[in-house]
Amino acid sequence: MKPEFENIPLVKAEKxxxxxxxxxxxxxxxxxxxxxxxxxxxxxxxxxERFEGYDKL
Structure with a gap:
């Protein structure tokens, strides 16, 4: 996500x-x-859960 969109809670929740x-x-x-x-x-x-980096999240 582009930094300019990071602080838009509604966009994040909708996605x-x-x-x-x-x-x-x-x-x-x-x-x-x-x-x-x-x-x-x-x-x-x-x-x-099969994503290789899942345990690093």
């Missing part, structure tokens, strides 16, 4: 809701997304 509702899981290969999820552990529930 997480869309992913959860779709039943899909996230694969955070992008280092920015990975760092965001580490900073916001509530997002970890939408990450695929």
């Amino acid at each position: 997480r809701f869309e992913i959860e509702e779709s039943g899909k899981k996230l694969l955070p290969f992008c280092p920015y997304v990975f760092a965001f999820i580490r900073k916001h552990p509530e997002w970890k529930r939408i990450v695929d």
Whole structure:
């Protein structure tokens, strides 16, 4: 996520809701997304548990 969007709670909540509702899981290969999820552990529930770096989140 681009830094200019990081502090927009509604955008973040809406994206997480869309992913959860779709039943899909996230694969955070992008280092920015990975760092965001580490900073916001509530997002970890939408990450695929088979993702290689899952235990580092």
